[in-house]
Amino acid sequence: MKIDLDVVRVSALLHDVGKLDCWANRKPWSEHVYYTYKFVRACLGEELAVYAMRHHVGSSYGEEYRPKTLVEKIVCLADNLASGADRRETPESGSYIPSPPVELTHLLNSDVVRRSMDSAELAYVSQTLLSKLGNLEEDFHRDSTGVYRRIFEALRGSELRFVPADTRRPINDVSLWNHLKLTAAFATCIFLGGYRGDDPKSYSFALLSGDADRILSFVNESLRLPDLNTRSKRIEAATKAAGETISRLLGPECLLYAAGGSFLAVSPPEMAEEVLSEAKRAFEDMMGHRVTLTVSHVVEDGERFKEAYGEVWEKAQENMRLKKSQRSLIPKVEIDEGRDVCDVCGKAVAVKVDEQRLLPLDASPRFERLCDFCWNLREEGKGVWLNDLKRKTNFVACIRADGDNIGKFLAGAAFKTQNKANTPSRLSTFSDLLQNVCDEFERLVDYFGGRSVFAGGDDVLAFVPGERGLEAARAMALKFREMMAWKCTMSAGVAIFHYKLPVYVGLESAGFLLSRAKEDGKDRVAFAVIGGSDVTLSELAKVKSWSWSDLETIMEVVKFMRRGDVASSQLRKIAGVLAGDLKRNLGSDRAKVFVMYQMGRDAIEW
DSSP states (O other): OOOOOOHHHHHTTTTTTHHHHHTHHHOOOHHHHHHHHHHHHHHHHHHHHHHHHHHOOSTTTTTTSOOOSSSHHHHOOOOOOOHHHHHSSOOOOOOOOOOOOOOEEEEEEEEEEEEEEEEEHHHHHHHHHHHOOOOHHHHHHOOOHHHHHHHHEEESGGGGGGSBOOOOOOEEEBHOOOHHHHHHHHHHHHHHHOOOOSSSGGGGGEEEEEEOOHHHHHTTSSSHHHHHHHHHHHHHHHHHHHHHHHHHTGGGGEEEETTEEEEEEOOOOGHHHHHHHHHHHHHHHHTTTTTTTEEEEEEEEHHHHOOHHHHHHHHHHHHHHHHHOOOOOOOOOOOOOOOOOOOOTTTSSSEEEEEEEEEEEEOEEEEEEEOOOHHHHHHHTTOOOHHHHTTTOOEEEEEEEEETTTTHHTHHHHHTTTTTTOOHHHHHHHHHHHHHHHHHHHHHHHHHHHHHEEEEEEEEEEEEEGGGGGHHHHHHHHHHHHHHTSSSSSSEEEEEEEETTHHHHHHHHHHHHHHHHTTSSSSEEEEEEEEEHHHHHHHHOOOOOOEEHHHHHHHHHHHHHHHTOOOHHHHHHHHHHHHHHTTTTTHHHHHHHHHHHHHHHHHSSO
């Protein structure tokens, strides 16, 4: 078989797949290489099975299992780099024979088990994956790249994401999938750069970063709900385009994550500039050059990646901040005097007219004018307007929510509190976790009858029916804390306004209220009912934020009042007592006593 990139990376990608059957059968750790051989031989044949099997040199492994060929030596070195980078802590001592169930713990809280699998489940995962792949030996000879990508996608969508790469605490928070992917990434870089022996110091790797500039400014450029939604989707599409470009040039294994306008990848140093340039072009072309992408990279030797990845990551973050401070502004387009300018972006000549939207300009209302770019976004986003979200109250709620101190978590602070190191797979897992949270947010917003406009990273912008705004915000905050293992909190601003008011009233008010919640200590919510478009920041500044538990108390009282058909005058009195006591941390007892007193006076019906 001709030795090429696909042979190397498919061997690396499958090198530890035998752990499933090894652990299911309660065999010694070292025997996982034999089960890898059986698995790979069944789907790719004898030669690739041997390549994948021979990746260890320790005394626990016989001569027949030790690397001999170029492919095997590359896989062995890549496994050494990936294991070293991801397993920085000394694992707890245990039996040399794993005893299922095996547990994948939460990377932010070792006491939280994300998934536990017994012997039967491990065997089922292995057999299901093998059945899905089938016999690919002949196909691999015809189209090795196509088959590799097929195997990659099968593994990425499998239960390997919930099996630990190592069963020992505290390093059992990294999945087998993440380890296989990282090993394949290092193997790809080693092969492309040329094999130079088994010393990690002999190799250099580049850590590539990309981060979109001023995303919210672009999303909020339009003040119409369909445009907000479509602009958010366009950011997602552009991020995907950048990620696909990296996958095409390097391989999908080298893309550590891509979401919310950001990406992280590893590559050979000599390819870094080309890959970043192409990824930047793909992103900005998809965005019509309305949003720029700042890219940067740092280069370190293999020993640094293996022993001090956290420091490499911090260096990459510092370099990105420097690049962002030096970025050029998007040049303004010169528009001839007398030409109509787009009413949405104000940056290009208007060439279309939206006859569905009338602008009440002075005494001469006219239809909205749009440039080609904004018109295309409007066409993509048709179908959702604020009046579609109103219910019987005719009010809608704009929710702006944001995770607290997520930047510190991404920098590795969360891992330090657990006495863990910041590693490639933990960072990738954290990114996946944030994406899973965003997916849950979209489901929650849909459940409450609303529309999620933007959910990327830890930022959320959504509109829901006014009467469900606080309930939806609280549900998102609880879901965020739950999925982040109770180690991260979320703050929110909720602006409730009449659906006929301009969208910007809700957007700006919710943004200010979110800032207020953050200023008051985070893990809080600030909300207000907006009476008109002339609301001022000084008025919003008087709004107090509440802890989520206080909000729950308020909502319980409101539900009670709804059931009791209480007069509005009594509601105001009770609300005044409750609000004052909660601000003084006195709880709700006085409010309850006051309600009972009013019931005794027959002011409130029993």
